[in-house]
Amino acid sequence: MPTHALEPAMLNALIALDDLPRQNASQVKNKWGEVVRLVRQSGSVAVTNHSAVEMVLVDASTYRQLTEDVQALKDRERAVLQELEQRFDARLAVLQQPDAARKVTALFDTRGKLGRRPKAGASF
Template structure:
């Protein structure tokens, strides 16, 4: 199970001068905590991550992007199917009959579901 991400405000901090002058200490802190916020004039400018954390983030991002693309592909297919029904030769007649009915169902029961 993965640990939840730590907010940037709660990360251990090192200022840019400490990173430059005490690189070994910063590396040890990153290995111990997984990440360190690098500050410049007390403002966080970047976050230093260990390789495992970076790999986990990139894999999670790739999985999310793949899932998003899958959902978009499904929606696109559904849209294309509905659009194709408007290109059928009898689409105009069906639409005309719908307007002529003026909201009355007649003897037919309404159709429901994902396919209608």
């Protein structure tokens, strides 16, 4: 799976917590119908207690989308980790070949000297 996959759509559409419409806990308790209308209208409402946001109410479709987006991110993370594991295993297999120690020793013995001139520029 490509590591440059698009981010789930809902994550980009969420409103910052400080920008959400607010209702205090008493309003939620006493005027539930109004709160439900506000949630349906805006998608989510911050519930406050003593002016501090304690929770956010979201409509069911927003919650479903959030859970789908989280699962998509987990799936993408799992695919990226599997790809990294495969690459690691392939490199480890090269290092475990019988002549790997000899090749590493030969590399260190060159002390940074090249066997032939590098090809670059117009001559390449």
